[in-house]
Amino acid sequence: MAEKPILIIGGGPAGLEAARSIADLGYQAVLVEKRERLGGTPDEAHYAKLTPDLRDAPKAMQEMIDPVTNNPNVKIHFGSTVTSASGSAGNFDVTIKNSKGSTTENVGAVIVATGFQHFDPGRETQQYGYYEHDDVLTLVDLEKMLTEHKVVRPSNGQPPKSLCFIQCVGSRDRQIGNEYCSKVCCGIASKGAIEVRQLLPDCKVYIFYIDMRMYGYWENEIYWPAQEKYKVNYVKGIVTEVVKKGDGLMIKGEDTTLGRPMEIPMDIVVLSVGMEPSAGTREMAKVFGLQLNKYNFIETTGGPLDTVTTTVEGVYACGASTGPADLEDSVSSAGLAAMKAISLVRKAAQAA
Ligand SMILES: Cc1cc2nc3c(=O)[nH]c(=O)nc-3n(C[C@H](O)[C@H](O)[C@H](O)COP(=O)(O)OP(=O)(O)OC[C@H]3O[C@@H](n4cnc5c(N)ncnc54)[C@H](O)[C@@H]3O)c2cc1C
Numbered sequence: 001m002a003e004k005p006i007l008i009i010g011g012g013p014a015g016l017e018a019a020r021s022i023a024d025l026g027y028q029a030v031l032v033e034k035r036e037r038l039g040g041t042p043d044e045a046h047y048a049k050l051t052p053d054l055r056d057a058p059k060a061m062q063e064m065i066d067p068v069t070n071n072p073n074v075k076i077h078f079g080s081t082v083t084s085a086s087g088s089a090g091n092f093d094v095t096i097k098n099s100k101g102s103t104t105e106n107v108g109a110v111i112v113a114t115g116f117q118h119f120d121p122g123r124e125t126q127q128y129g130y131y132e133h134d135d136v137l138t139l140v141d142l143e144k145m146l147t148e149h150k151v152v153r154p155s156n157g158q159p160p161k162s163l164c165f166i167q168c169v170g171s172r173d174r175q176i177g178n179e180y181c182s183k184v185c186c187g188i189a190s191k192g193a194i195e196v197r198q199l200l201p202d203c204k205v206y207i208f209y210i211d212m213r214m215y216g217y218w219e220n221e222i223y224w225p226a227q228e229k230y231k232v233n234y235v236k237g238i239v240t241e242v243v244k245k246g247d248g249l250m251i252k253g254e255d256t257t258l259g260r261p262m263e264i265p266m267d268i269v270v271l272s273v274g275m276e277p278s279a280g281t282r283e284m285a286k287v288f289g290l291q292l293n294k295y296n297f298i299e300t301t302g303g304p305l306d307t308v309t310t311t312v313e314g315v316y317a318c319g320a321s322t323g324p325a326d327l328e329d330s331v332s333s334a335g336l337a338a339m340k341a342i343s344l345v346r347k348a349a350q351a352a
């Protein structure tokens with residue numbers, strides 16, 4: 001008997017890599033994406049350049065999208081999501097719904113790749129005034145400006161003379177329940193700082209951090225160039241408040257290296273918001289009866305040696321649906337999920 005198709009939910013970097021791998025190996029993939037476009041959060045949030053290699057993000061995403069679109073082994077449902085599922089490993093019936101109606105697909109395995117959403121800085125961190133001050137941005141707002149090669153103060157349209165990043169907004173915070181490190185924001189802020197310095201050489205750029213977490217090669221690829229070549233000022237300190245001062249902003253807090261209070265005027269403040277599970281991740285966990293971890297990301301059961309097997313046999317999860325992940329993590333886990341799903345549908349076909 002022929003192998004059944006594999007359902008992939010989410011057309012971001014992880015879902016695209018899973019679909020491409022399945023199709024390349026000659027198996028059938030059904031890809032369900034709730035937006036009308038593929039490319040996931042990097043596309044939706046207008047990332048400018050990728051960390052760590054400063055590659056053009058839209059181009060890099062297009063290179064992931066092309067092998068999947070018009071591929072005879074991949075059927076894509078745009079503007080759709082999965083609303084119900086029945087059956088078991090090797091034989092699931094899923095209902096896929098879009099604005100025009102619904103359809104059913106019979107699949108052998110499922111890969112959930114529904115990703116993350118950015119932390120909302122209005123939630124319990126009002127002291128940074130994201131919704132009060134025009135010149136307080138998030139990393140995502142800055143990415144959009146960088147895409148347009150135009151970094152200006154939203155309040156007056158002028159280029160900033162000073163800009164700072166505040167790290168760990170919505171991450172490593174026991175009070176709001178996100179105790180985890182979001183993994184990518186130290187690198188992304190440093191990359192953003194380099195881009196701002198390239199675009200506006202007269203703008204002073206600061207990064208206020210608790211710990212600088214640059215893992216692996218990012219240390220040499222971004223952190224040291226940011227300091228040495230682009231003269232970004234890294235300040236180990238805690239910013240407790242952002243207030244309005246004249247027509248600019250003032251950040252208040254403590255420089256923890258010097259052990260003294262600090263107050264620095266700033267034209268733009270960028271909040272390095274972390275990662276939380278997307279609404280789609282939580283919804284798909286409900287549809288398939290998957291267990292979530294304490295942070296509402298999908299629980300995987302294999303520890304570090306198997307990052308994609310969930311609590312439901314035949315359903316795998318990859319990318320940022322299982323926790324904070326960069327592109328490298330997302331694409332690697334997607335490849336593993338594709339292998340596990342293929343192995344399952346092959347065995348099911350042989351047993352039939
Ligand atoms: C500000 C910021 C900048 C970043 N920049 C970089 C960088 O430069 N380099 C790097 O390595 N990493 C970066 N990252 C991390 C990177 O964005 C993630 O690693 C990556 O997007 C995860 O891919 P994913 O496919 O798992 O999830 P996503 O990119 O979130 O994609 C999930 C997809 O699933 C879809 N979906 C969600 N729910 C449903 C549903 N119910 N039904 C159907 N479809 C659904 C979504 O529409 C989306 O297309 C950044 C993160 C942040 C916070």
Ligand code: SF4
Nearest residue numbers: 168171181182185186
């Ligand atoms: S990567 Fe950096 S900014 Fe992001 S949560 Fe971890 S320590 Fe904080």
